[in-house]
Amino acid sequence: MEKVIIVRYAEIHLKGKNRGYFERVFCVNLEKALKGIRHELRRTSGRYLIAAFDDLDAEEILSRISRVFGVHSYSIGYRVPSDLDSVFAAARIVCPQAGTFKVETHRADKRYPMTSIEISAAIGGKLLDANPALKVDVHAPQHTVYLDIREEGTALVFGAFEEGAGGMPVGTSSKGLLLISGGIDSPVAGYMMAKRGMDVEYLHFHSYPYTNEQAKDKVVELARILSRYAGGESLATVKVTHIQEEIHKKCAPELNVTLLRRFMFRIAERVAKRKGAKCLITGESLGQVASQTMEGIASSNAVVTLPVFRPLIGFDKEEIIVRAKKIGTFDTSVLPYEDCCTVFLPEFPAIKPKLSFIEEEEKKLDVEALVEEALTTLERISIH
Amino acid sequence: MIYLDNAATTRPSEGALARAEHYLTQCFYNPSALYHGGIEAHRMITDARRVLLSCIADSSSYDLIFTSCGTEADNQAIFGAGRRGNVVTTAGEHAAVYESCKELKNRGVEPRFAPLRADGSVDVVALLSLVDDKTSLVSVIHVSNETGAVNDIAAIAKLVKQKNPRTVFHSDGVQAFGKIPVRLTKEIDLYTVSAHKIGALKGTGALFRRKTCGTLPPYLYGGGQEGGMRSGTENVFGISCFRYAAEEKFATLAQDGSRLADVKELMWQQLDHKLFSRISPSDGSPYILTVSARGKRGEALQRMLWDKDVAVGTGSACNSKKPHSRVLEACGYEDDVLSGILRVSFSPRTTEEDVRIAAEAMNEAARQFGGL
Numbered sequence: 001m002e003k004v005i006i007v008r009y010a011e012i013h014l015k016g017k018n019r020g021y022f023e024r025v026f027c028v029n030l031e032k033a034l035k036g037i038r039h040e041l042r043r044t045s046g047r048y049l050i051a052a053f054d055d056l057d058a059e060e061i062l063s064r065i066s067r068v069f070g071v072h073s074y075s076i077g078y079r080v081p082s083d084l085d086s087v088f089a090a091a092r093i094v095c096p097q098a099g100t101f102k103v104e105t106h107r108a109d110k111r112y113p114m115t116s117i118e119i120s121a122a123i124g125g126k127l128l129d130a131n132p133a134l135k136v137d138v139h140a141p142q143h144t145v146y147l148d149i150r151e152e153g154t155a156l157v158f159g160a161f162e163e164g165a166g167g168m169p170v171g172t173s174s175k176g177l178l179l180i181s182g183g184i185d186s187p188v189a190g191y192m193m194a195k196r197g198m199d200v201e202y203l204h205f206h207s208y209p210y211t212n213e214q215a216k217d218k219v220v221e222l223a224r225i226l227s228r229y230a231g232g233e234s235l236a237t238v239k240v241t242h243i244q245e246e247i248h249k250k251c252a253p254e255l256n257v258t259l260l261r262r263f264m265f266r267i268a269e270r271v272a273k274r275k276g277a278k279c280l281i282t283g284e285s286l287g288q289v290a291s292q293t294m295e296g297i298a299s300s301n302a303v304v305t306l307p308v309f310r311p312l313i314g315f316d317k318e319e320i321i322v323r324a325k326k327i328g329t330f331d332t333s334v335l336p337y338e339d340c341c342t343v344f345l346p347e348f349p350a351i352k353p354k355l356s357f358i359e360e361e362e363k364k365l366d367v368e369a370l371v372e373e374a375l376t377t378l379e380r381i382s383i384h
Numbered sequence: 385m386i387y388l389d390n391a392a393t394t395r396p397s398e399g400a401l402a403r404a405e406h407y408l409t410q411c412f413y414n415p416s417a418l419y420h421g422g423i424e425a426h427r428m429i430t431d432a433r434r435v436l437l438s439c440i441a442d443s444s445s446y447d448l449i450f451t452s453c454g455t456e457a458d459n460q461a462i463f464g465a466g467r468r469g470n471v472v473t474t475a476g477e478h479a480a481v482y483e484s485c486k487e488l489k490n491r492g493v494e495p496r497f498a499p500l501r502a503d504g505s506v507d508v509v510a511l512l513s514l515v516d517d518k519t520s521l522v523s524v525i526h527v528s529n530e531t532g533a534v535n536d537i538a539a540i541a542k543l544v545k546q547k548n549p550r551t552v553f554h555s556d557g558v559q560a561f562g563k564i565p566v567r568l569t570k571e572i573d574l575y576t577v578s579a580h581k582i583g584a585l586k587g588t589g590a591l592f593r594r595k596t597c598g599t600l601p602p603y604l605y606g607g608g609q610e611g612g613m614r615s616g617t618e619n620v621f622g623i624s625c626f627r628y629a630a631e632e633k634f635a636t637l638a639q640d641g642s643r644l645a646d647v648k649e650l651m652w653q654q655l656d657h658k659l660f661s662r663i664s665p666s667d668g669s670p671y672i673l674t675v676s677a678r679g680k681r682g683e684a685l686q687r688m689l690w691d692k693d694v695a696v697g698t699g700s701a702c703n704s705k706k707p708h709s710r711v712l713e714a715c716g717y718e719d720d721v722l723s724g725i726l727r728v729s730f731s732p733r734t735t736e737e738d739v740r741i742a743a744e745a746m747n748e749a750a751r752q753f754g755g756l
């Protein structure tokens with residue numbers, strides 16, 4: 001009897017001729033997730049088996065598997081020879097000590113001498129005989145014992161299906177650059193793109209010395225949490241302090257944020273190209289703050305040619321918070337270190353800035369020189 | 385690095401570390417053990433207690449409870465002595481006292497906070513008006529950690545006892561011990577000190593206790609160390625360092641104090657008075673000079689200064705939930721003053737050269753602020 005974790009994948013089977021590619025990426029991602037834990041990963045038809053791990057690592061493996069996109073569901077159970085005695089021995093361990101239950105059998109090996117219903121009945125009967133505290137209920141049982149009779153003379157016996165993260169394997173949908181602040185939204189935006197298979201890289205803007213080092217550490221931590229789902233090796237940071245000072249000094253105060261956003265997008269596009277990312281990702285949600293109005297968004301988009309994805313555009317704050325909590329970034333996001341110093345925040349930011357006015361004000365700045373200067377401050381911080 | 389944040393913590397004294405090292409590497413035994421090594425370790429604690437007591441108190445009237453830090457000593461004093469009626473303290477307390485007093489409310493004891501004067505010292509008349517026959521404890525900080533203002537605790541304690549002789553009087557002396565002359569008078573019952581503010585290590589504090597004030601209920605239960613008032617295996621090395629550092633401090637306390645009073649005034653003279661306002665009083669601790677770069681951000685200035693190899697403290701953080709120092713707010717300053725607070729705090733190592741360089745760096749940072 002061998003303890004195993006069964007991993008079933010999601011949409012890959014839809015991918016026709018590309019299936020092999022999707023499976024390879026998925027397999028690499030599983031191995032990456034399990035790095036540092038002794039295990040064997042075996043492919044069987046339509047699923048993967050994780051075996052040869054230490055019992056003490058089982059919880060950790062399950063927790064890591066739960067964060068791999070492309071996993072439809074997973075179960076912890078036993079792999080045994082498919083004879084009835086061996087299956088029963090495993091079923092006894094999997095089946096709880098009391099309550100109502102049923103046995104559900106799936107028979108992939110059609111040459112097996114019994115039908116699925118016969119197997120369920122036989123094992124169910126033996127479980128009842130062995131433990132009088134159990135009762136059968138085939139309609140609404142408290143527990144189900146699943147038997148999966150495989151072709152190679154083996155069976156998988158397990159007690160539950162755990163829901164996986166779903167989506168597509170990270171890396172099968174190109175690469176994107178996430179503009180990550182210390183807030184609640186941007187990590188969720190990165191998560192959602194990764195869920196559709198996008199490999200996510202991270203870029204953070206800071207205004208040291210007006211913003212503090214804890215704010216930066218907080219973003220590193222957010223990227224670290226997110227990378228457990230979305231991949232990525234490092235966080236890039238760019239200092240925009242001088243740009244903020246120049247805007248503050250020379251331009252209309254109500255445009256401070258709008259103008260800064262345009263600089264951030266220009267810088268992000270250049271960083272994206274260096275990293276081979278094909279799009280920008282932001283956590284913007286329509287109308288959430290002054291810079292996230294239609295006009296604000298249009299003014300940022302006007303300075304870049306790469307597509308900009310805003311997966312949270314139609315989400316309310318509450319909906320975003322629910323997701324952030326589920327992903328595990330919320331508690332870090334709400335730490336009280338601010339990523340933008342109020343020194344540069346206007347009292348009344350423009351809600352509907354006109355592009356002509358923005359461009360007029362921007363002429364007071366040497367845009368290209370400021371962008372280039374900011375890029376010289378690019379740093380890479382390892383997130384592993 | 386010119387280190388001028390000595391009110392936050394101090395560089396450990398190499399002399400004290402060297403003298404105490406024996407208790408880290410050789411005599412590492414549990415001071416409760418009954419063989420010779422244990423007895424020797426225990427003896428070290430007894431000796432340290434005697435030395436520290438003699439620094440500021442009459443050893444026959446006081447004893448000393450070693451704790452893990454000043455905060456723990458403050459907590460033990462507040463929750464140990466403030467168990468009934470009301471507790472009177474000031475708006476200028478360190479958080480260790482202030483937050484403890486606020487918590488008293490949840491335990492059925494009414495906290496009362498006396499207002500401050502502009503320099504951070506307590507308004508004594510107002511404080512006394514809060515004391516009545518139900519006051520179980522009065523706690524007044526000795527030297528304000530934010531402005532360096534000195535409260536005359538001996539006089540205040542006397543007035544408090546005249547009003548209610550049964551009231552216990554506590555003072556947080558963390559910024560005073562080893563820095564300004566202190567003598568515990570008979571009206572002062574409890575007094576908190578901390579090791580790392582005078583060249584010893586983080587992880588050691590102590591509470592002076594006048595024997596007549598009775599035992600304090602323990603905060604940690606266990607093996608009954610510290611007369612049952614603070615269980616837990618004693619931090620022999622930290623306590624030894626504390627003792628040796630205190631010996632060093634008290635040997636030169638008067639000279640250091642008068643020299644640093646000049647250093648402090650030199651620092652103030654060197655600052656550009658168009659950029660900085662002075663918060664600290666002229667008769668305050670010679671170890672602390674608090675100023676404000678009006679309209680600027682103390683925290684950002686602090687980082688700019690770190691990049692210029694000067695470390696200073698600040699009274700505010702870039703945090704929208706708690707933007708300004710509670711104590712300085714209570715002194716009555718406006719937002720533009722509160723946002724630009726910098727606290728410069730000295731040690732006997734500080735030289736005139738240090739403060740000239742630091743003052744120039746502060747002037748420069750304030751001018752560069754905002755790219756203006």
